[in-house]
Amino acid sequence: MKIRSLGYLFKEGVKNIWSNRTMSIASVGVLVSCLLLTGAAVVFSYNINSAMKTIEGNNSVRIYMTQDLPTLSAIKVGEEIKKLDNIKTCEFVPKDEAIQQYMKILGDKNGTMLQGMTGKDNPLPDAFKVSFKDLSKYKDTAAQIKKIPGVATINDYSDVAAKLTRLDKVVTMAGFWIILLLSLVSLFIISNTIRVTMFSRRVEISIMKSVGATNGFIRVPFIVEGIIIGMLSGALSSFLLFLIYDKMVGSITSITLFSPVDISPMAGKILLAFMLAGTLFGAVGGVISISKYLKKEGGEIVGW
Amino acid sequence: MIEFQNVSKIYSNGTRALKDVSLKVDKGEFVFIVGSSGAGKSTFLKLIMCEERPNSGEIIVNGRELSTLKKREVPFIRRTMGIVFQDFRLIDTMTVFENVAFAMHIVGASNKEIRKRVPYILGLVNLQNKAKCHPAELSGGEQQRVGLARALVNNPKLIIADEPTGNIDPALSFEIVDLLNEINRRGTTILMVTHEHTLVKHFHKRVVEIHDGTIVADTASQKEEERHED
Numbered sequence: 149m150k151i152r153s154l155g156y157l158f159k160e161g162v163k164n165i166w167s168n169r170t171m172s173i174a175s176v177g178v179l180v181s182c183l184l185l186t187g188a189a190v191v192f193s194y195n196i197n198s199a200m201k202t203i204e205g206n207n208s209v210r211i212y213m214t215q216d217l218p219t220l221s222a223i224k225v226g227e228e229i230k231k232l233d234n235i236k237t238c239e240f241v242p243k244d245e246a247i248q249q250y251m252k253i254l255g256d257k258n259g260t261m262l263q264g265m266t267g268k269d270n271p272l273p274d275a276f277k278v279s280f281k282d283l284s285k286y287k288d289t290a291a292q293i294k295k296i297p298g299v300a301t302i303n304d305y306s307d308v309a310a311k312l313t314r315l316d317k318v319v320t321m322a323g324f325w326i327i328l329l330l331s332l333v334s335l336f337i338i339s340n341t342i343r344v345t346m347f348s349r350r351v352e353i354s355i356m357k358s359v360g361a362t363n364g365f366i367r368v369p370f371i372v373e374g375i376i377i378g379m380l381s382g383a384l385s386s387f388l389l390f391l392i393y394d395k396m397v398g399s400i401t402s403i404t405l406f407s408p409v410d411i412s413p414m415a416g417k418i419l420l421a422f423m424l425a426g427t428l429f430g431a432v433g434g435v436i437s438i439s440k441y442l443k444k445e446g447g448e449i450v451g452w
Numbered sequence: 453m454i455e456f457q458n459v460s461k462i463y464s465n466g467t468r469a470l471k472d473v474s475l476k477v478d479k480g481e482f483v484f485i486v487g488s489s490g491a492g493k494s495t496f497l498k499l500i501m502c503e504e505r506p507n508s509g510e511i512i513v514n515g516r517e518l519s520t521l522k523k524r525e526v527p528f529i530r531r532t533m534g535i536v537f538q539d540f541r542l543i544d545t546m547t548v549f550e551n552v553a554f555a556m557h558i559v560g561a562s563n564k565e566i567r568k569r570v571p572y573i574l575g576l577v578n579l580q581n582k583a584k585c586h587p588a589e590l591s592g593g594e595q596q597r598v599g600l601a602r603a604l605v606n607n608p609k610l611i612i613a614d615e616p617t618g619n620i621d622p623a624l625s626f627e628i629v630d631l632l633n634e635i636n637r638r639g640t641t642i643l644m645v646t647h648e649h650t651l652v653k654h655f656h657k658r659v660v661e662i663h664d665g666t667i668v669a670d671t672a673s674q675k676e677e678e679r680h681e682d
């Protein structure tokens with residue numbers, strides 16, 4: 149194959165996308181859904197990781213007093229806690245302050261929602277925000293704190309961290325299976341779509357072979373076609389991912405305390421990864437779709 | 453140029469299409485292949501173009517023993533032949549021009565050469581006005597001539613034509629064989645399958661008759677002097 153054939157073969161590939169538009173559209177659809185779900189899994193796991201980092205970074209634990217413990221006694225408990233070895237900081241969080249924080253988080257500026265929960269009717273107990281010198285000794289220290297009279301519960305963030313780790317594993321696993329399943333499904337759909345539209349192209353391939361075209365020559369337009377479809381799908385799915393994520397981030401931040409990661413700095417990387425994945429899928433798909441016919445000769449291909 | 457040594461071809465369904473065929477065609481010959489339908493004429497040609505492989509015997513084309521040919525070499529030996537197929541084999545998503553140009557693209561011709569050569573060849577087969585048509589918009593005879601144009605466009609040393617005038621009126625058939633004759637005069641070897649006895653009679657060429665898979669008659673190839681007379 150000569151270099152100057154490439155121009156011609158490239159044009160043929162582009163033309164084929166249009167002449168086989170049903171298949172082209174179907175392939176783009178399949179690829180986009182596959183890439184989108186993959187992207188969703190990756191972004192989700194990324195969020196969980198970042199949430200875990202925030203928690204680990206805080207390295208702080210809340211210790212709640214029993215409900216009716218007078219503030220003075222609570223402060224005494226605080227003194228007890230500070231005496232323990234493993235305590236780095238110990239900060240008193242009065243219940244009034246805590247309820248105010250909640251109001252702020254919930255966006256209840258006027259305090260209408262939690263009105264009547266301030267002062268004596270405050271349902272929250274007093275608490276201490278404690279950080280440890282050595283987190284690995286957490287269990288012992290927690291046990292010592294629990295023994296102090298007046299301590300009700302310890303809000304165990306490491307438990308949350310463990311849960312998140314587990315969730316992340318589940319998501320990774322689920323993501324893996326989803327991607328695997330989707331790849332199989334998309335391969336199935338693609339090969340079926342190809343099978344349906346392949347008849348005319350099968351004739352075309354056998355004719356090309358019978359007038360002396362090499363397999364490489366026949367393959368190039370198919371690869372070009374696959375690559376273009378793949379790049380198109382990559383661009384489309386990254387665009388959709390950003391759009392959907394943006395919408396979801398908007399609604400998630402307004403209902404929960406959790407703040408999702410801003411993925412816009414990764415936009416370039418995601419686009420690139422999607423385009424590459426799409427290109428690879430497309431090219432491989434293009435090669436696979438014709439390899440069956442390239443192996444055969446003339447009549448065998450169409451049954452002349 | 454072409455040599456068959458005790459070639460037999462049995463299709464996978466058991467049909468014995470060729471039985472122990474031996475034949476030699478020299479460079480520059482013009483051979484008519486005749487015989488009733490199903491006699492094995494197309495099979496004979498398909499063996500030459502490596503579309504089918506013989507079950508036994510040897511086929512030598514251009515000094516090359518075809519059974520030693522590797523799969524990836526097949527396209528290159530096909531390019532040395534201009535082939536007119538009985539079933540036309542035109543690509544229907546391509547125009548007449550593109551179909552003929554395709555054969556040139558395969559061998560890596562430049563766009564400039566293609567733009568010059570294709571219209572010239574289409575003119576030879578009287579299709580200059582149909583260049584932009586798709587095969588589906590053409591009559592059978594016109595499609596057949598596109599196939600002929602494609603076979604001629606690369607100036608092959610060997611032309612294999614399976615009933616190239618099968619769908620063409622007698623006057624045009626004569627014109628086409630005249631064209632092939634002219635090409636043959638310039639040194640190209642031609643194998644042409646035909647059912648038209650008037651053609652065979654009019655052009656005094658070597659005639660090979662196949663019947664039921666065997667060669668039953670083979671006139672000697674015409675002498676140089678006789679060729680100049682017609």
Ligand SMILES: Nc1ncnc2c1ncn2[C@@H]1O[C@H](COP(=O)(O)OP(=O)(O)OP(=O)(O)O)[C@@H](O)[C@H]1O
Pocket residue numbers: 447452463464465467468469487488489490491492493494495496538
């Ligand atoms: N691909 C095939 N598989 C099985 N049998 C075949 C195949 N091609 C041809 N045949 C059989 O081989 C025999 C010779 O066929 P061939 O096509 O060579 O005949 P032909 O001389 O070209 O006939 P026609 O003049 O009708 O074109 C026939 O009996 C045909 O049915």
Ligand SMILES: [Mg+2]
Pocket residue numbers: 493494495538614
């Ligand atoms: Mg035939």
